Amino acid sequence: MLGPGKADLLAGIRDTGSISAAGRAMSMSYKRAWSLVEEMNAAFGTPLVISSRGGAQGGGAHLTEAGEAVLSHYRTLEQRALAAGSEQIEAIAALLDDMSEGK
């Protein structure tokens, strides 16, 4: 329902004001970016992203209050998870390093 890709897409929409620009910055097709936004809006039962297609300025998109809240909680979650798991991440990285050096 929410993962790193969707969180980055929300952040991109917040920063660019556009679903297609946010998708492009992630090398994602227009169709894929819209599809992820629609999935999130449906999953939460209220829009996280509001978009207006067309119009004088060619449309645009922005995060709703719910969208901002979800993104903010997710970013805090990522930071806390990374901090809490730093020992294990280092241990796995050490196994990768040792082995790629043939130790």
Next chain:
Amino acid sequence: MLGPGKADLLAGIRDTGSISAAGRAMSMSYKRAWSLVEEMNAAFGTPLVISSRGGAQGGGAHLTEAGEAVLSHYRTLEQRALAAGSEQIEAIAALLDDMSEGK
């Protein structure tokens, strides 16, 4: 390089002694399960999984010491991340619940 799917596959191989049985339990094709194992073995530069094809007992697979270590670190990482992020997970879940109830 390592995520929930690959970790579950390692655990399945440890428990079943078979790459194909572990994949099947995850509704994964034989080809996909082998491909993930090969990816992990290549990424770590040493095998996490050793398999023997054919033979009297139809082959089998087991985790190496490195495979056991990687799986163990990953499971601890998951537990710590979940515990550290529990407030945020609850906050996101609360947004899901409130909205699906139309509040």
